[in-house]
Amino acid sequence: MxxxxxxxxxxxxxxxxxxxxxxxxxxxxxxxxxxxxxxxxxxxxxxxxxxxxxxxxxxxxxxxxxxxxxxxxxxxxxxSRRHSRYDERLAELAGRGLTYACHCSRSQIRRRGGHDNTGCRASREEQGPAAVRLKCAGGEERFEDLWHGVQHQAIIDDTILRRRDGLYAYQLAVVVDDIxxxxxxxxxxxxxxxxxxxxxxxxxxLGAAVxxxxxxxxxxxxxxxxxxxxxxxxxxxxxxxxxxxxxxxxxxxxxxxxxxxxxxxxxxxxxxxxxxxxxxxxxxxxxxxxxxxxxxxx
The missing domain is CATH 3.40.50.620 (HUPs)
Known part of the structure; x- marks a missing residue:
């Protein structure tokens, strides 16, 4: 709408x-x-x-x-009524080769001191629950906040779009809804x-205005x-x-x-x-x- x-x-x-x-x-x-x-x-x-x-x-x-x-x-x-829409956008990103399955658990990420996207992307044979991540790490984003002024935020991790438990992640849903x-x-x-x-x-x-x-x-x-x-x-x-x-x-x-x-x-x-x-x-x-x-x- x-x-x-x-x-x-x-x-x-x-x-x-x-x-x-x-x-x-x-x-x-x-x-x-x-x-x-x-x-x-x-x-x-x-x-x-x-x-x-x-x-x-x-x-x-x-x-x-x-x-x-x-x-x-x-x-x-x-x-909760928009799951099919989130699936559509996930499929679109997957079709562009921009997502991958991540089997890393929270405890594994903590032990490593963060998510190792290089090693995670290379692990293609793992089985079990997997999150879906967006290939987006690297560089920084700049924006001007209405109250906090110019912000520079490094993107140090690949964003989770769907969690290991199958639930859609906040980052995917909020952006798709706002669009x-x-x-x-x-x-x-x-x-x-x-x-x-x-x-x-x-x-x-996703090709949308910010x-x-x-x-x-x-x-x-x-x-x-x-x-x-x-x-x-x-x-x-x-x-x-x-x-x-x-x-x-x-x-x-x-x-x-x-x-x-x-x-x-x-x-x-x-x-x-x-x-x-x-x-x-x-x-x-x-x-x-x-x-x-x-x-x-x-």
Whole structure:
């Protein structure tokens, strides 16, 4: 699905748990960047890894986005329903001689201090589970991030496109989806900055235009860790969406009027989209500022 517009952004959560403040910041940042530029904002559910998914998390994420006024354009894309498309692109790359089977286990790679693509490509007689890797290592990728400026990332490894357990790798699925959806701007958390060079290379190998990337600062807990399910980040309270949005906007550099918390989520986002400025975002990862616990009734 390609929507004819100059600016198409997206939010692509994995259903490993409910949204927390850190994921709300990424959702709000990507939403505002798209809407402020007259574009569309899409939602994609990255449900490619069933062992890591939490039952009911996908539906809870969508309900939470809706409760916070983050209404997406079009229908939600589900990666779990796009396996045939990923097979097509894998077959295309294989037909061009750009992939190979890798039987290396994680423990073998750790012992070697990294993946030895020369030795791996030469091992044609091995049996058993194999990953599919893209022949892409070597050189570097340069891109200019919206908040972190010019980046130079060495491509030191051949990217895994399908894992040894048969599941599609994130790098393949995310690039194929972004191409098919016509994504022009990818605004997401800074924890994904280091994956961008390899993704850019795959965009170009597949003959697609490379989107503009922008990596927002991460919301940290008092222990200096990124908010995440693994670090027991509290789930958003969907009963107080206006307060949550005000806190997220403060983190993104807005000087929020004290009475904004009494507005509806839609009104808050309308206010913010009219004032969105990329340069106001402080790119440093940090703890969020506390806000008053106001019962808004929204």
């Amino acid at each position: 390609t929507i004819p517009t100059r600016h198409i952004g997206r939010f692509a959560p994995s259903p490993t748990g409910p949204l927390h403040l850190g994921s709300l910041v990424s959702a709000v940042g990507s939403y505002l960047d798209a809407i402020a530029h007259g574009g569309h904002w899409l939602v994609r559910m990255e449900d490619l890894d069933p062992p890591r998914e939490e039952p009911g998390a996908a539906d809870r994420i969508l309900r939470s986005l809706d409760a916070h006024g983050l209404h997406w354009h079009g229908t939600v894309t589900w990666q 098919d959806q016509g994504i022009t701007h990818i605004v997401r958390g800074a924890d994904l900055l280091e994956t961008t060079g390899a993704q850019q290379r795959l965009f170009r190998i 989107p503009q990337f922008g990596h927002l600062p991460l919301v940290m807990n008092p222990g200096g860790q990124k908010l995440s399910k693994q670090n027991h980040a509290p789930a958003l309270d969907d009963r107080r969406p206006s307060a949550n949005l005000v806190q997220a906007l403060g983190f993104l550099g807005f000087h929020v009027p004290p009475d904004l918390q009494t507005e509806t989520p839609v009104a808050i986002l309308h206010w913010a989209s009219a004032r969105w400025q990329r340069h106001q975002v402080d790119r440093r990862n940090r703890e969020p500022a506390p806000i008053a616990q106001t019962d808004t009734g929204n």
